[in-house]
Amino acid sequence: MTMNREPLEKGADMQDNPEGKSYQRYLELGGIINEQDYNDALLRLKIAQDNYEMPDKNHIGQVRMMADVAGIGLLMRTETDPRVILYSILRSDIRPKDVEHHHSQMSDWRLFAEVLRMLEDMDAFNKLKTFHHTNRRLGTYCPLCGKTEYSKDCI
Numbered sequence: 001m002t003m004n005r006e007p008l009e010k011g012a013d014m015q016d017n018p019e020g021k022s023y024q025r026y027l028e029l030g031g032i033i034n035e036q037d038y039n040d041a042l043l044r045l046k047i048a049q050d051n052y053e054m055p056d057k058n059h060i061g062q063v064r065m066m067a068d069v070a071g072i073g074l075l076m077r078t079e080t081d082p083r084v085i086l087y088s089i090l091r092s093d094i095r096p097k098d099v100e101h102h103h104s105q106m107s108d109w110r111l112f113a114e115v116l117r118m119l120e121d122m123d124a125f126n127k128l129k130t131f132h133h134t135n136r137r138l139g140t141y142c143p144l145c146g147k148t149e150y151s152k153d154c155i
């Protein structure tokens with residue numbers, strides 16, 4: 001990963017995960033996935049990267065399409081892009097019986113937006129939002145927030 005890693009003072013409640021990202025920060029960015037699933041997903045990302053695991057081909061295709069449309073640049077070797085790997089990990093999950101709201105119920109666009117927040121890639125996140133929400137034609141549906149009417153608020 002080539003993201004900034006500023007040394008942070010960590011409070012007792014700020015646990016670090018393998019990617020050096022904090023759940024606190026994710027929440028500040030508006031993320032909605034619960035802490036356990038968040039930590040679990042980032043750990044699985046690390047394991048997948050360490051083992052050079054290949055993401056699902058359909059998932060690679062989905063992210064490629066979404067990134068293309070929204071003008072987000074992926075790594076040349078798409079299958080090694082952490083955004084693609086994390087998306088594939090989350091898209092493969094199925095909802096546990098005792099859980100009402102789960103990320104498996106999110107649309108592909110919504111899940112991709114959540115992935116970008118988890119990896120703190122706000123540049124790509126904002127491109128997604130601009131494309132789908134801010135710059136959409138009047139009266140069309142935004143797949144991120146589900147709104148049709150004009151409003152400044154998205155996800």
Ligand SMILES: [Zn+2]
Pocket residue numbers: 132133142143144145146147153154155
């Ligand atoms: Zn929206």
